[in-house]
Amino acid sequence: MKKIVKKSAIPLYAVAVTWVLYALLFPLYRLPHFLLAIAATAVVGIVARLFCKDVVEEVPEEPVSTGNEELDNMLAEGKAAIEEMKALDIAIADEAISAQIVRLQILAQRIFDHVESHPEKLGDIRRFMNYYLPTTLKVLRAYDVLEDQEVEGENITSTMTRVESMMSTIIRAFEKQLDNLFSAEALDISTDMVVMEQMLAREGITEDGLKQAVKEQEAAAEDSAVQVSAGEITLEL
Numbered sequence: 028m029k030k031i032v033k034k035s036a037i038p039l040y041a042v043a044v045t046w047v048l049y050a051l052l053f054p055l056y057r058l059p060h061f062l063l064a065i066a067a068t069a070v071v072g073i074v075a076r077l078f079c080k081d082v083v084e085e086v087p088e089e090p091v092s093t094g095n096e097e098l099d100n101m102l103a104e105g106k107a108a109i110e111e112m113k114a115l116d117i118a119i120a121d122e123a124i125s126a127q128i129v130r131l132q133i134l135a136q137r138i139f140d141h142v143e144s145h146p147e148k149l150g151d152i153r154r155f156m157n158y159y160l161p162t163t164l165k166v167l168r169a170y171d172v173l174e175d176q177e178v179e180g181e182n183i184t185s186t187m188t189r190v191e192s193m194m195s196t197i198i199r200a201f202e203k204q205l206d207n208l209f210s211a212e213a214l215d216i217s218t219d220m221v222v223m224e225q226m227l228a229r230e231g232i233t234e235d236g237l238k239q240a241v242k243e244q245e246a247a248a249e250d251s252a253v254q255v256s257a258g259e260i261t262l263e264l
Contacts, residue, residue, distance in 0.1 A: 033082040038075035045071040098146050101156060105139040108160055115167045119174060127194045128167065134201040135160070141208050148208055155204045163197055166190055 049055070049064040092099055109132050116128040138155070142148050170190045173183050 035079035037079040041075040042068045042072045
């Protein structure tokens with residue numbers, strides 16, 4: 028929801044009426060009265076502003092279309108899921124679970140942001156959207172309901188304990204999904220790094236390249252020495 032603040036027009040009307048009444052009752056062409064009129068209208072304006080509060084209206088935000096219907100649906104579902112996580116974070120009293128929910132929100136938002144920037148990866152998060160995300164929300168909803176019961180029954184306690192122990196695994200699943208989205212980038216960067224390392228080594232810039240360059244220079248020097256020795260002329264008298 029988007030909030031729109033509408034300022035009340037009553038203070039402006041009050042100032043205008045005060046100025047008109049003062050002008051009718053006193054000679055504004057005299058400096059003292061003119062200054063008093065300014066002071067009076069300022070006081071009236073401040074008082075009216077205190078009593079007439081701004082009106083805040085909430086209107087639904089119009090969804091921004093990317094031109095890709097499937098991507099738009101994913102972004103809408105993702106936004107709704109994150110909003111529900113925020114509500115569950117507030118509703119659930121357990122601090123450890125709340126902290127883990129915040130972590131899930133961050134990971135989910137990064138996943139959606141990355142796919143929004145790379146729509147070709149929509150297919151890579153279908154299982155995440157169709158199973159992991161809705162199931163996570165279902166588990167958190169159940170935990171919220173069980174926590175509100177304030178009863179230490181066997182079923183309630185065992186289920187809550189199981190959810191608590193499972194949260195770290197769910198976080199790892201979200202982290203893995205985010206990491207998998209960068210597999211192509213990691214491969215491209217790795218390939219570029221290998222090529223650059225090879226070029227730097229040939230130029231003798233890397234440590235291994237420097238060692239190889241020194242060996243090549245030493246070998247070249249030895250070859251030159253052998254050639255000079257073989258070409259020497261000895262004169263005997």
